[in-house]
Amino acid sequence: MQVMNILVVEDHFLVRMSMKIVLQELYSQASISESESFDHAIATMRGNPYDLILLDIELPGGQGTGMIGRIRQFQPDAPILVCSAADEQKNALAFIAAGANGFLSKTAEKSETVKAIVTVVKKSRYVSPAIQERLLDVATFGKQNRKRPVGIKSLSGREREITDLLVAGKWVKEIAAQLDIQSNTVSTYKARIFEKLGVDNVIDLAKKLREE
Template sequence: MKHILLIENHSIVRLATLFIIRDVLPEVASWETDNFPDALHIVSTRRLDLIFLDINIPDGEGFQMIAKIRRLQPGVTIMVFSDIDEELYAMHYLKAGANGFLSKSSSTKEIRTAIAAILTNGRYVSEMVQRLLLHGNTPEMRQSNPLAALSQREIEVMDLLLEGKWTKEIATLLNITGSSVSTYKLRIFEKLGVNTVIELYQKVNALRE
């Protein structure tokens, strides 16, 4: 029997995902939570085979969530299952230690395939991620989408800036110095060709359309 944890703050998504999981794995024990602190408690008290992890959850910590889960269960398989931009974020979450990245917009067939693949092989990547792995961070990719030029930390800082966080708040959340935040902010502005957070918001929205 497989033991699975769903970390997702929308109950209807948890219900639908669990339905598909049970279609692939008739015998499965599952736990659910809608926030990250509760998720860590479950991970610390239950042996798990697979974790479905949404990124945009209450008290979520971005890329740091992968590391915190792994400190409690190093060998657990982690599937990021989210509606965040797959082209921008997938590679970064895989580098952070996730075993797979699956978009919520995926078809039921693809979700079934992903579950079977990640439990059998310990890894799943979509066709889009396969293309990213094949072509890497090429000049052509950076030209078509400058967001691809951002590092993992720069993306974390950018997301917090877009949430309206100040330098001191970002430094506390990411456990870095205020001067480091300022440096990352400067790099982000240079790479995206903007001068203010308002321009950054407009540029990112345009690139993600």
């Protein structure tokens, strides 16, 4: 059986160790290499084909979405899973468009982390459910030039559900438990709801609901 080669590109020691623990549980025979900077990662990739690359986007020598293109010069077929603490709402689609196979928030729980890794290893794409909804929204109203709903009507069923829970005073973790989804997914939905309705906090959100 061929040994799986994995590269973890992450400058924080504890995060690297956490990633390695999850990877070793999934792929016990895997060979796991580490890089603490983007330049070192590129040097490591030369002549060493990888079956999976986990990439932080805020590390020494990093170049934003341009990192994906650089990696593809040396690893054209390797699945790339971006793992970042950066705002998923603002960054996920850009990195997917640049050629990454997935985007995972560092606040994701272990079950979601495992799901993301397994998904990209199979050469499929992974984003959180909230980002999947955003992709569907873009496909529905962007490419078809349809008029996009505004205000409360612009919210999806899940977004409206989370809106009601936020206004009812529920915390993100409480909503996640009630809806059986990840806390970071709720946070992404929350940011998306605020963006759609043009509000900055739950008080203004409640006011917006009353007005409509």
